[in-house]
Amino acid sequence: MTIGQQLKKFRLLLGLSQADMAAGIVTASFYSKVERDQSEIIIDKLVEILNAHNISLNEFFETVK
Secondary structure: OOHHHHHHHHHHHHOOOHHHHHOOOOOHHHHHHHHOOOOOOOHHHHHHHHHHOOOOHHHHHOOOO
């Protein structure tokens, strides 16, 4: 599973829109590209998004390859 796929999985589990998941940390447009694996996200921004939604790094990276 890619980072984008994992973000989408958690977003859907939380019942959030892409804009809500982006949490003002990145634009919804950019976030959408990350979910579709069309753009890469820097680790700092990824961690900010995960922290904003109380998602642990261990849980997130459990299935990412």
